[in-house]
Amino acid sequence: MNTRLIHRGPAMTAVANSQTLMGSVDVAIVGGGIIGVSAAFFLARQGNRVALFEKGEVGGEQSGRNWGWVRLAGRDLRELPLMLQAHAVWSTLHQETGIDVGYRRRGILYAAKTPKARDRYRRWALAAREFGIDARSLDPAEVAGFVPGLNRTPFGGMYVPEDAGAEPQLAAPAIASAAQAAGALIFQNCAVRGLDIEAGRVAGVVTETGRVKASTVIVAGGAWSSHLLARHGVRLPQLKVLSSVMRTGPVETGIEPTMGFSDFSIRKRLDGGYTVASSAVSLVDVVPDSFRFFREFLPAIKLERKSLKLRFGKPFVDELLAYRHRPLEQKSIYETVRVLDPAPDGDLLARVEAHMRAGIPSFRDVSILQKWGGMIDTTPDVIPVISKVEALPGLVIGTGFSGHGFGIGPGAGQLLSEIATDRQPCVDPTPFRFSRFGDGSPIEIQNWL
Numbered sequence: 069m070n071t072r073l074i075h076r077g078p079a080m081t082a083v084a085n086s087q088t089l090m091g092s093v094d095v096a097i098v099g100g101g102i103i104g105v106s107a108a109f110f111l112a113r114q115g116n117r118v119a120l121f122e123k124g125e126v127g128g129e130q131s132g133r134n135w136g137w138v139r140l141a142g143r144d145l146r147e148l149p150l151m152l153q154a155h156a157v158w159s160t161l162h163q164e165t166g167i168d169v170g171y172r173r174r175g176i177l178y179a180a181k182t183p184k185a186r187d188r189y190r191r192w193a194l195a196a197r198e199f200g201i202d203a204r205s206l207d208p209a210e211v212a213g214f215v216p217g218l219n220r221t222p223f224g225g226m227y228v229p230e231d232a233g234a235e236p237q238l239a240a241p242a243i244a245s246a247a248q249a250a251g252a253l254i255f256q257n258c259a260v261r262g263l264d265i266e267a268g269r270v271a272g273v274v275t276e277t278g279r280v281k282a283s284t285v286i287v288a289g290g291a292w293s294s295h296l297l298a299r300h301g302v303r304l305p306q307l308k309v310l311s312s313v314m315r316t317g318p319v320e321t322g323i324e325p326t327m328g329f330s331d332f333s334i335r336k337r338l339d340g341g342y343t344v345a346s347s348a349v350s351l352v353d354v355v356p357d358s359f360r361f362f363r364e365f366l367p368a369i370k371l372e373r374k375s376l377k378l379r380f381g382k383p384f385v386d387e388l389l390a391y392r393h394r395p396l397e398q399k400s401i402y403e404t405v406r407v408l409d410p411a412p413d414g415d416l417l418a419r420v421e422a423h424m425r426a427g428i429p430s431f432r433d434v435s436i437l438q439k440w441g442g443m444i445d446t447t448p449d450v451i452p453v454i455s456k457v458e459a460l461p462g463l464v465i466g467t468g469f470s471g472h473g474f475g476i477g478p479g480a481g482q483l484l485s486e487i488a489t490d491r492q493p494c495v496d497p498t499p500f501r502f503s504r505f506g507d508g509s510p511i512e513i514q515n516w517l
């Protein structure tokens with residue numbers, strides 16, 4: 069494998085394209101992010117004929133742009149069993165793929181800015197212990213012990229030593245290559261324009277190079293899933309949030325765990341630098357879907373109103389005009405936008421950089437090597453959909469990972485493979501059922517961070 073640059077995003081490890089496509093497969097997968105490639109990996113190993121279609125390149129969108137946190141810490145309790153399973157898969161990836169994807173269990177620590185945050189972290193740690201997780205509450209001195217020279221005094225913190233980081237630019241490509249080695253076919257620069265539907269059930273996909281028959285289709289299209297499904301009358305409430313990231317050059321800090329402060333977050337990278345970002349502010353473009361899904365997202369908007377920065381402008385018109393569905397024989401938006409590559413929020417990153425340099429002296433003179441943006445796809449209750457769709461037999465959805473799908477991705481891929489082939493699921497998939505958005509279930513949002 070070699071590396072090459074895409075747009076403003078980080079350099080991804082390239083994955084070789086499969087050459088020949090048979091006319092039919094057992095399972096077709098839309099999307100080559102960490103969810104799609106992990107599903108392909110497990111399905112191929114179970115002996116299924118699998119073809120994965122990626123409109124751009126494997127990992128080119130969220131899965132290659134994220135912060136690289138692989139965390140239980142602060143996670144929605146409904147996701148913890150699947151995240152524990154994901155850690156188990158991550159632990160074997162090096163051996164399974166032959167590639168070091170940078171998975172290192174250095175722990176994840178959140179420092180509390182206020183007593184209220186400290187109490188919330190304590191409550192989470194208590195709840196997490198019920199799942200057998202070694203979740204610790206730290207006092208201020210213990211937090212400081214992890215950060216040599218820390219220029220502030222947090223109100224304690226929460227620490228999960230078994231949590232990890234991994235390298236986003238390596239992980240999805242490595243899993244994709246392992247899936248190929250197990251027999252999966254992977255086609256990049258090959259968009260799926262829509263589903264092939266016969267007699268009320270899914271019969272395959274319509275790609276830009278032709279139809280491919282499949283009795284099961286997994287839609288793992290990240291920020292595009294809702295748009296693709298809407299063509300077929302499947303209403304998936306999903307919106308996009310811009311997250312901005314930067315990385316430093318190599319620097320000696322003595323800080324090992326991945327750490328979240330209220331105004332900046334850091335993860336030590338394999339190359340000796342740090343990935344730096346902040347979730348203190350999220351930028352949301354107001355687009356036609358903002359109105360379409362307003363009712364479902366209202367609880368999340370109320371909860372996050374202090375950290376949401378709304379932006380009105382060109383994206384609204386772009387999506388209104390360009391995102392209309394065209395006949396399947398014509399070029400689609402997925403071919404026009406091969407890689408969703410938003411510009412980062414420069415003002416936010418400037419503030420994050422200033423906080424980091426002021427907060428931790430060893431970062432004072434470090435160079436910033438790169439800045440980029442990524443569009444997070446989110447659901448109203450901020451947990452994913454990993455589910456069949458009753459109204460459309462043959463359709464399985466694996467999407468809506470709401471800003472924390474990288475870490476859980478390998479576990480979610482395993483669960484998707486089991487749902488798609490009617491095997492015993494590795495965890496109870498009920499919290500992730502698609503029907504929760506249409507059957508009157510209340511929208512429950514857990515906000516631990």
Ligand SMILES: Cc1cc2nc3c(=O)[nH]c(=O)nc-3n(C[C@H](O)[C@H](O)[C@H](O)COP(=O)(O)OP(=O)(O)OC[C@H]3O[C@@H](n4cnc5c(N)ncnc54)[C@H](O)[C@@H]3O)c2cc1C
Nearest residue numbers: 099101103123131134135137260289290442472473474475
């Ligand atoms: C800046 C940022 C920081 C984040 N930090 C973290 C973190 O630290 N830890 C964590 O766990 N998560 C994090 N996340 C979230 C995580 O990256 C995502 O939840 C996860 O990568 C989602 O994976 P995915 O496969 O669903 O989507 P994606 O990686 O977006 O992949 C979907 C793929 O589908 C393709 N596609 C879409 N439509 C079509 C079509 N019609 N035909 C063919 N292909 C199609 C797209 O091109 C894309 O490559 C972060 C996200 C961002 C943006």
